[in-house]
Amino acid sequence: MTLLLAVISVVLGTVLGLIPAFLRLSSNKFAKFIGTAYVEIIRGTPLLVQVLLIYSMIKLKVFIFLGIDLSSFIPGMLALLINSSAYVSEVIRGGILSVDKGQREAGLSLGLTQGTIMKKIIMPQAVKNIIPALGNEFVTMIKETSIFMYLGIAELMYSALIIRSDTYAIKETYIVVALLYFLLTYPTSKWMSSIERRLKVSEAR
């Protein structure tokens, strides 16, 4: 079950991850902002909060299929998918950026379109860097899924109780929790990437 969740979320997450990756690589400022915001918000909030948020937004009737309760499987799946798409998009972006910029310039100097350069020159080389990193992401995903399976289910029962009692603004609570987390983690990740950038510059010399 955990494995199944992880496999599906990495495969679909890869497909979904392509979108924010290309948004962030785009030269259009607005597209870049949307892609960056998506990735930063999801990476800046804990998976558990995301899962709970999705559960509180999507309420399905209990539906047992092949021994799996789909009413908790589907929202869990969705949350994992969204989560993994953000991480995978960073893997994809990193893979694309790792291709020597001379490759793109050579393509441009031959009169190739940006699209052809991406498809025929950059991507085939980026994939070689992306695949191993995706493997790492897969391992992380399995770990996180199991935590979520372990912790999440109990938590979910609890949240379901609350929802049924219908007294708390459950969604809002999770959003606030997510926001607080984000405020904590976002500056940290900004700081990390500025260090990374400085390291890169010193390497280039």
Added chain:
Amino acid sequence: MKPDKFIEVINVTKEFNDGTKALDNCSLTFDNQKVTVIIGPSGSGKSTLLRMLNLLELPTSGDIMFEGNSILKDKVDLRVHRESTGMVFQNFNLFPHLTVLDNINLAQISVKQKTKKEATEISLNLLSQVGLLNKQNNYPSQLSGGEKQRIAIVRALALSPKVMLFDEPTSALDPEMIKEVLAVMKSLAKSGMTMIVVTHEMDFAKKFADHIVVMDKGKIIEEGHPDLIFNNPKHSRTIQFLDSVLNK
């Protein structure tokens, strides 16, 4: 006959985002079917000038004319311009995941809309001219530096460019390989190709250049026939630079 003023660079300045002024109000003309060699110390703006001619860099101000028309106007198709300006890089920039033949075929098929058969015919013909027909199915990693650079030249030539730009094509090569690459460039020069070459190979410059341009700190400090520049340089920085490269 095309007009003599083949490419005109008019008052071009290039300032990078970080404030570096790589080109400072440069104006010069490249003649048709002539070999121009650009020399100058490191950081003087040679690469930037060359890369501007196929718009890998855009000027901050000034204009560039190609056969009498500005290439900086909105309606100019960058790709069509780049197709007719072949470029050879110091680090070859061959596509490592493609065979030699596919490296040369790629743009012919996707830019020139040639069929694979037509493209291959052109590629093989050019490969045999540089003596590398037997490498057609190799990957770039299986080639020596000199072979890579000859393939890179062929890749650009396959699009029948009107001008070839070379940015230090032999700087990453051992002496033996420098000869092979220079030999290809020399025969290209003899065939009447318009060439603009950034190089430290002064022998090539003396024998094959029709015109020498000397750059320093983003400016063109001196230009003229090789005899003039090498035997009777006027600018003190030119004398200094020639001293440093010739007495190595």
